[in-house]
Amino acid sequence: MSQMIQDLHDLAPLEDPKSQSSGSHTAKPRKRLPRKDVDQHLGERMIWRACPPALRRAIHRRRSVVVVIEAIRPDWAGILHEAAQGLFRSTNILMVDSSKKSKVDLQEASLRSATTGGLSFIIICNGSLAGLSPAVADAADYCLQIHSPDRSLITATLKAAFEVDSVRNIPSRVGHESSAAALIAAIRPKETAARAIARLRDLDRRNQDRSRHSLSPGPTLSDLDGYGAAKRWGLELADDLAAYRRGDVGWSELSTAAILHGRPGTGKTFFASALARSCRVPMVATSLGHLFSQTPGYLDSIVKGLDQVFAEARSRAPCILFIDELDAFPDRATLSGRGRDWWTTVVTHFLKLLDEARDRVIVLGATNMIHRIDAAILRAGRIERQFEIGPPGEAELANIFRFHLGARLTTTEVDGIARLARGATGAEVEFLVKTAIGQARREQRELKVDDLRRLLLRDGLTDEELHRICIHEAGHAVAAMALGIKVDLISTVSQGSLGGVVITESAGRVATRQRLEDSAVVSLAGRAAETVVFGDASAGSQRDLEAATQCVAAVHGSLGLGSSILHRAAPSETSRLLADPDFCDLLEAELRILDARCVVLLTNHLQQIRTIAQALQEHRVLTGDALQALLQS
Structure with a gap:
């Protein structure tokens, strides 16, 4: 063992050229390692590099250590x-497989046996520390993370194995992107260093080809429109x-974690695939729902499932780990007594994996409800980058249509359809185009722009129903403009369960009570406009009432802007606030006041409502600029 330790010391200058100018080892001639056991030579260097100076001294002095x-x-x-x-003195060594049930009793018995006998105890965990006994973790003198060998370690191994002074042209990523078996097989002691280098370069080319071919076909980020930051x-x-x-x-210099949030269908999963193609890396996709479907659903199976997902991502690194529906990991601050311990264990283990099991893995999360995600997941050092993915604008919609349509329609036709589809998501556009193309194919004819128009306007509405919807949406727009809130779009094109939509600027992150109450008034304005014009309201205001109630509930129960500064629940947890009958009575009274204010405001702007409604019946969609021009005329 003494000779092997001396060999490692003597080879240290090969790993760090700067060390050749000073230190006791530079005066000694470099030792040549025998042409055998290339894997052991490389493994020893990988461990030695990870050892802090104190552990290196302990190894050299044959001290008993727990590592x-x-x-x-x-x-x-x-x-x-x-x-x-080969590196440590008389040693008890144990392997722990994180993907299987760990034998904690065996680990602890081996630890006691080694330490009481004056031996070192080395435990090797493959993939993660999930299977490590807490007692062994507490007793460890050192905990080493061993990464794949880089070019300098491979160079040092080749110099020693083939007794050569110069090794060049080793690919920089071959150690990181090759399997251990393939890398070792490329270095064959009975051949020459030149032949080993040639094999390593061939292996690197195959890695690059595999990376390109493993990516699913489709656009890269450069091909996509929208998505902003x-x-x-x-x-x-x-x-x-x-x-x-x-x-x-280095990998630590890269920004390798982000979360995408926004309404369903805005293309978060599509973005993840395009990102993988742009980065030329594979993607491992999962979700908590997928883990439940693939396991019995018990606590240990979910924890092991998370370990296996991260282990798979690391085995394919560099790669993207895409975690959809990230809000399925609940916010521990909102957990009730029932299930708190179960979910706390899951979330805490997930946080541990984010901290410790992400080597060369890009973590990308997606959610429709970012407010439900545990704050610890979003803190700096975990998934600190957050990007809201909103519906695409008109120009972006046009390019999305062009991507799915190819050359089937003219630029003018596509622009007109994009204008009509304002407010739609990328997923809705894709479905619309596929449906239209399918209908045309079944009828054995070319696609026409009217095919898309019919699908967009296929809502089965009578003239009377359309008129009421136009009055409803015009009420939202008039109330917003009267309160100084910018209107970007009004549409009466049906989207899912919605008969229409008005897109306005948000209340912002630093909203006052007045700004929030104005937002509630705008939400109530569609229903109020129906009352003013027709004398009664329809049943199509459920989403509006929900939004208004959430605004007022946040004022009084979350943000300290109302009758109490007590924080009862998060703004998104309206249902918890409504469990209190007295609080419900307070909200009802406030909403009635705002509704009456809204009726007065719209009565004073009745002609504007009628003007906008008439234009909506004709065009179905009005942009903010068109709306301003209409009212000015």
């Missing part, structure tokens, strides 16, 4: 096991990954 070695890539665990046997982040990440592959930057 936990985490093999970030599970396929290196066996090689590290053999290397640890999320797209800029993704393109910057793709550039940074290219620099990482060249060895220009």
Whole structure:
């Protein structure tokens, strides 16, 4: 063992050229390692590099130590096991497979046996520390994370194995992107260093080809329109990954975690796939719902399922781990007594994986309800980048239509359809185009723009029903403009269960009570407009009433802007606030006051409501600019 330790010391200058200018080792001639056991030589260097100076001194002085070695890539665990046997003194070594049920009793018995006998105890965990006994973790003198070998370690191994002074042209990422078995097989001691280098370069080319071919066909981020800041982040990440592959930057310098949030259908999953293609990396996709469907659903099976997902991502690294429906991991601050312990364990383990099991893995989450996500998941160092994905604008919609339509329609026709579809999501556009193309194909004819128009306007409305919807949406718009709130779009094109939509600017992050109450008035204005014009309201105001109630409930129960500064619940948890009958009475009284205010406001602007409604019946969609021009005329 003494000779092997001396060999590692003597080879240290090969790993760090700067060390050749000083230190006791530079005066000694470099030792040549025998042409055998390339895997053990490389494994020893991987461990030695991870050892802090104190552990290196302990190894050199043959002291008894307890060391936990985490093999970030599970396929290196066996090689590290053999290397640890040669590196440490008389030792008790145990392997722990994080994907299987760990034998805690065996770990602790082995620990006692080694330490009482004056031996070192080395435990090697493949993939993560999930299966490690808490007692062993507490007793460990050192915990080492062993990453895949980089170019300098491979270079040092080749120099020693083939007794050569110079090794060049080793690909920078071949150690990170190759399996352990394939990398070791490329270095064959009975051949020459030049032949080993050629094999490593061939292996690197195959890795690159596999990476390209493993990506599903489809657009890259550069091909997509919209997505704003999320797209800029993704393109910057793709550039940074290219620099990482060249060895220009380290992984820790990359921004490798983000969350996409927004209404359903805005293209969050589509973005993830395009990001993987832009970065030229594979994508592992999962969700908590998927884990429940693939396991018995017991606590231990969900925890192990999370371990396996992260382990798969690391085994394919660099890659993207896409976690959909991230809000399924509940906010621990909102958990009631029932199920609190169960979910706390799941969320805490997920946080641990985000902290410790992300080597060369890009974590991308998606949710429709970011307000439900535990704040610890979103803190800096975990998934701190947050991008809201909203519905695309008119120009972006036109390009989305062009992407799905190809050359089937003219630019003028596509622009007209995009204008009519304002407020739709990318997913809705894709479904619309597929449906129209399918109908035309079944009728054995070319697609026409009227096919898309008919699908967009196929709501089965009578003239009377359409008129009421136009009055309703015009009421929202008039109330917003009267209160100084910008209107971006009014549409009476049906979208799901909605008969129409008015898109306005939000209340903002620093909203006052007046601003929130104005938002509630705008929400109530559709129903109020129906009352003013027709004398009664229809049943189509459920979403509006929900939004108004949420605004007023937040004023009084969450934000300290009303009758009490007591924080009862988060603004999104209206149902918890409504469990109090007295609070319900307070909200009812406030909403009645705002509704009466809304009726007075719309009565004073009745002609504007009629003017806008008439234009909506004719055009079905009005942009904010068109609305302003209409009222000015």
